[in-house]
Amino acid sequence: MNKSVTYWRLIAIGLVVLTLLILFPFFGDINVNGITGLVNNGSFLNTLQKTLLNAFVSSIILATFGFGCALILLKIPTFSLVGKNLAVLILPIILGNISIAFICKLVWGDSIMFSYLAQGNPFNKLVFLVVLNLYQFGLLFVYLFWMQLQNISVEKDNFAVANQFSFYQKLKDIYLPHSRNLWLLLTAIGFVFTFYEESKIAYLFKVSQGTNSELITNWLNRNYQTNLLVNPNYANRLAFDTSTVVLLTAIIGIIILLLVIYYVIKQSTALKYYPNQKSIEHNHSSFQKAAIFFGVTFSAVAILPLIVTLFKIRLGFNFSVLGFPLLMTFIATLAASATAIVFGIASRLGWKVTLSSFNQKSLPFFVLLFVLLLVPPIVVLITGYQWMALIGYTSLSVIYTIWIIGHVLLTLPVLGSFVLFNHFRVSILEIDYLQVYKLSTKETIWFSFFSRFKAEYLLLFIIGYSFIWNEAVLNNLFSDYIPSFVSGMKMLITGRGADYDKAFGYLFVSFALAIASVIIWRSIIEKAPNQLNTEA
């Protein structure tokens, strides 16, 4: 192993270790006796089981929806008018959980359907939650799969046309293998976010044990509040014990899920069965029309709830309140994106074979990276308090710095894996070539990464900004110093200080951010057709 490889590995490992260090107070305080007591807790086990099942099913539905719809949109060229405007599909993810819940309440809150769901059984509520997640995550997944499929090389496409491939053949031999890595990444992301779903279901349906509608985060939060009345140490201890079981379940769950997806795709693509079907190219024109119709429809679905909500908004809010957190989020996103890129480059160059794709060898690496995401939010909150007790709230500069570092580390699993996924496109041969010709570090980074992934890095920044802006734990911890969008919004739509006029102001900012992100991303696509098109 040469020195530069060791150097890259040290950077990547250092960042992962630093990230996991956040959890040090958690790991240190786990009590095995407390964990064994949970075996007899029926309400806990029932809620955990329901949450796991929901996360499993939802993440598969989300990824399947994304892939399926991307296939429908396949005939829309990236740089056509509709193709460029499909950027609007990233809009819902930028809005974030609490805004989407509030929009849903404003748009459907008074409807008979909502009333039926609210008073109905928990299954219907979870189905509705899946629909909301299809809006929030599903549309993004459609866009990411569609972009991925657009990158299929011209040679492969021509080969398929020349050999009159049926749709089934193309699906099995081209589309699925080409998008396997993205399938795994998006399923994992879908699993994490649905497993720890909290605010949408809590706000819309006021989840409770009485209606059997709680998910595990609701359960953990409720019990933590109950135990706080004894004292915080008691509450922390019980929360850590319970969270250990939840974390282990989530880790096992995500490993099983990834293995299932991996083997299903592997087996499907390995099948030698080719039914006699007509080539789809005969119907090219009608397929393209259908694709455009669905593309316009999906775009309309992404934007319609915003338009309906805008008609209901009355603005009574001082926007300057959010100026400072917007600036701080920008700084934190810059830092987080830069760290994720460094991590992505270091990992790719440090493990050129292992991290060339999602596979059995790279699975432990990704699971380790995802551990922080799989930790229950209540643990992150408590450990945040404990770290701050150690570090101290000595000055605002210290608080701001810790807030930024915290976001850099908390976003590393998602942003880092997104970068790593994109870096799969830097082939092993290319890395070998760079090493043989002894290119400098600067040249390597520039030629193989920066010059190639400009657009992806910008998308990373946009997603990162949305994550940090809508993050609920760290922002909540520091909300007395850096006003938090989520905490502020929550305070204005629930509780004694609820004030919808002010909440509309928050929502308006959320809309403006989402729309600005779409516009920026769209302008990048417009300016960089060659760059996006050449990657296969």
Place this chain on the structure above:
Amino acid sequence: MRKTLKKFANVVLSLLFLTSCANKETKLTIIGENSSSIQSMQALQAEYEKKSNIKLDFKPNSFEDAFNKSNQDFANKTGLYDIVLQYNFSLSSFVRNNYVYKLNELKAGDTNTDYNFEKEIFPNVWKEVGYYYKNPSNTKSNESVIIAYPFAANTMLLVYNQELFNNPEQKQKYQEKYGTPLTVPTDLKTFKQVAEFFTQPEKGLSGVCLQGSTGGWLYYEWCSFLQAFDGKVLDKTQGWQGNANTSVLLADEKGVAAAEYYKSLKPFNAGNFVTTDGVEQRNILKKGKVAMGIIWSDYAWGLINDGNGKIDKRFAFATTPGKKSMIAGGSYFINKQSKNKKEAFEYITYLLQKDTQIKMIQQGLCAPTKSAYDAPAAQKVPYVPALKTSLLRAEYMLEAGPDADLINNVITTYMQKIWNNEIGIKEGLNAAKAQIEKERKPLFQ
């Protein structure tokens, strides 16, 4: 590009530096739930800062956040908050864990302050939200000491839509149907009758809007009905009293009667019940299609005030049906880690002066001092007369020990199941009682 980035970095660093160089003047940091209580304090911020030369830094949070942050601040001894506004169920934890100063510790050495306001504080309210066992490790002795002054005296009120109650056609119909004039209900029988009468689906009207949501809404509201039946959840005389062996009375005949009565209101109820919290109830009432609701007194301000000083005159207020009202509210707790103990205490005593209290009532506070309610300016607030009457007759009803949240959750769980016909009334209450008896014991450490 580089120059732009450099400029941007300079601007950011300067901003961070400037914001971190805050003045070193005395500052009191106050945390509490974002409510009319803390908002009424904020309304007088400029006046007090000018008078005292002390800076006030308010940290209004959602209930959960204020609760978590203050508890973590106490436990970690970070001393972030000088004054914590918390409700009565936190009192027990704060005293047992020695997080806050007792009143006698704060008064020691202070000879200048005029404490005349103390005799104006509703004694029943003060005893419920600001007292605790003299010796917390001996809960068999009922000897208590004053821990803190109350910041708010809350209770539940009956709100009714005057437009519907004063409608001549409705009045006539009611007289014809029941043989008595339509009046604001003062007892449970009339309450149900009026709720039944106003349930007119053809006109889109409902009789009542109940709060069936988790988060304390259902528990508190149902306890208000339990109180009207003279029932109790636990066998004690103050919310903060009790120990691991306190008897659970929940499932006795009074509890059953209260649950039967509550469920009998189901046909007259507006909204989705299990999703209806205080905010949702307020939104439903504002639509003008519901005759009555039982609301928290500190929600009344938000119901009638549009945020621009305009009062919605459709709503009027009365005491809850029955002969008693419940006590809630909370106290000003001064953090033992505070570096400004004296200034914090001075500020609290300023807030409790009669003139200040009158001003705060006009900003939505449910004031803990009696005489402030009689001021003509305070009397103009529509719910003030009903609030004072309620507070004068108010008694302990809600749990405030370390088991308070557990009891709240268990009762909510089983009342929701009862409402949804998933379990019988007696069976549900017995199951709730059994669960409370089992799970509350470990909480008394």
